[in-house]
Amino acid sequence: MATETAVADRWVEEFTRVCNQDEELQAHGKFFDCSYLLDMGSHKYQIVMHHGKVEEILVDPGPLDLRYQFLIRAGEDTWREFGKKEPRPMAHGIWAATFREDMELEGDLLVLMQNLRCVTRQMELLRVSGVPVHEEVSAPQQREPST
Amino acid sequence: MAQFSPVTGHYVTIDVLGDECKVFYLENGEGTPLVCQHTAGCHNHQWRYLLEDEDITSNYRVIAYDLTNHGKSDPPTNKEWWKQEYRLTADWYTAFITSFCDALELEKPIFAGCSFGGNEALQLALRHPERFGGIVSIEGADYSPGFFLDWWQHPHANAAQVSASGVWDLMAPQSPDADRAATWFYYTQGSEAFRGDLYFYSVDHDLRGRLGEIDTSTCPLVLITGEYDYLTTPEDSQRTADGISGATFIKMEKIGHFPMSENYPVFKGYFQQALNQIQEESQAAMAR
Numbered sequence: 001m002a003t004e005t006a007v008a009d010r011w012v013e014e015f016t017r018v019c020n021q022d023e024e025l026q027a028h029g030k031f032f033d034c035s036y037l038l039d040m041g042s043h044k045y046q047i048v049m050h051h052g053k054v055e056e057i058l059v060d061p062g063p064l065d066l067r068y069q070f071l072i073r074a075g076e077d078t079w080r081e082f083g084k085k086e087p088r089p090m091a092h093g094i095w096a097a098t099f100r101e102d103m104e105l106e107g108d109l110l111v112l113m114q115n116l117r118c119v120t121r122q123m124e125l126l127r128v129s130g131v132p133v134h135e136e137v138s139a140p141q142q143r144e145p146s147t
Numbered sequence: 148m149a150q151f152s153p154v155t156g157h158y159v160t161i162d163v164l165g166d167e168c169k170v171f172y173l174e175n176g177e178g179t180p181l182v183c184q185h186t187a188g189c190h191n192h193q194w195r196y197l198l199e200d201e202d203i204t205s206n207y208r209v210i211a212y213d214l215t216n217h218g219k220s221d222p223p224t225n226k227e228w229w230k231q232e233y234r235l236t237a238d239w240y241t242a243f244i245t246s247f248c249d250a251l252e253l254e255k256p257i258f259a260g261c262s263f264g265g266n267e268a269l270q271l272a273l274r275h276p277e278r279f280g281g282i283v284s285i286e287g288a289d290y291s292p293g294f295f296l297d298w299w300q301h302p303h304a305n306a307a308q309v310s311a312s313g314v315w316d317l318m319a320p321q322s323p324d325a326d327r328a329a330t331w332f333y334y335t336q337g338s339e340a341f342r343g344d345l346y347f348y349s350v351d352h353d354l355r356g357r358l359g360e361i362d363t364s365t366c367p368l369v370l371i372t373g374e375y376d377y378l379t380t381p382e383d384s385q386r387t388a389d390g391i392s393g394a395t396f397i398k399m400e401k402i403g404h405f406p407m408s409e410n411y412p413v414f415k416g417y418f419q420q421a422l423n424q425i426q427e428e429s430q431a432a433m434a435r
Binding site (some may be wrong): 085086087089090092093094095096099100109110113114116117120127 | 293298301303304305308309311312313315316317319320321374375377378380401
């Protein structure tokens with residue numbers, strides 16, 4: 001459990017850094033304000049965005065910790081593929097995986113659509129930061145940046 | 148030193164079921180006419196590389212038009228289109244293409260359409276095989292439900308960004324950033340037509356149970372589909388080809404739903420395969 005906590009902590013730090021330094025996200029994120037949940041099976045991560053910056057990431061938030069507007073849920077295998085530089089077809093995007101894999105979009109989808117450009121880019125940054133589903137695929141130093 | 152493209156643009160006014168349509172098209176090359184249809188909510192710049200590819204234009208007269216309501220082809224000039232909801236139908240779409248080919252006096256052109264153009268390619272194969280020298284259905288299938296969505300025009304969201312980012316995942320992650328970005332950019336320009344185009348794509352186009360009626364004996368039909376296309380998957384196109392006597396299916400690897408625009412070098416090889424297949428089948432048909 002301590003290892004998993006360390007993985008989560010490292011990922012939170014790395015994903016925050018990658019997002020907040022990403023030229024594309026920062027160029028278009030002036031109004032990127034929302035809070036959403038990434039449900040990755042054994043763990044959940046709540047991403048709180050403000051003016052295009054990661055303001056906070058909650059790891060396994062409690063049911064009433066902080067409200068969120070929508071969630072993106074998929075099994076660990078889907079997220080693991082999603083995070084690869086060349087993911088298998090249908091696990092390569094949130095629309096693709098929702099139409100063809102086990103990914104689900106829930107909550108206020110209008111907020112997702114309002115922020116779709118930035119959310120789409122932010123999800124792709126998981127290919128730079130790594131995905132915190134298994135230690136061997138979550139270490140960012142094993143993966144080249146996608147840009 | 149200024150660089151001028153050999154591609155030229157023209158307008159032609161045609162009648163489509165009573166609608167007066169001033170149609171913009173780009174063209175380059177000499178040889179067999181190759182009429183190219185862009186995808187839903189987009190315009191002819193998706194064919195920008197093909198239009199300037201001498202390997203193609205040395206043998207084909209490439210003609211890429213903007214369908215009415217797209218790009219530089221305005222909505223019909225003789226109707227109050229702004230008082231109606233735009234919904235493209237198979238009847239109108241088919242009439243547009245045959246009227247356009249008549250206006251340019253094209254004899255036995257090859258038609259290549261992608262996505263909703265790939266579906267329309269199948270409509271042409273069913274309705275007018277005698278008019279075409281061959282048909283390439285790119286990312287096409289007998290039926291492709293699920294994309295006639297209100298999100299494309301929802302007033303509470305940025306329709307340009309929803310349309311463009313909504314189709315982002317239709318491209319393969321391996322495709323070059325610059326070409327994916329250009330394709331995204333085109334999609335920010337067509338959100339008003341996008342939803343209505345998808346009425347055809349996901350609702351009005353339904354050839355389930357009718358594939359057996361398609362006659363490929365004089366009009367070869369090739370379907371090509373990218374493996375990263377989550378709307379019309381290779382399995383969908385394979386199933387469709389299997390239902391049509393004489394049709395060929397080619398799966399494209401490491402590419403998605405906008406192949407000619409998102410990664411032309413990869414697309415080109417498969418597209419040439421399709422054109423060669425059509426040429427071989429045409430020659431075999433003539434020899435019979």
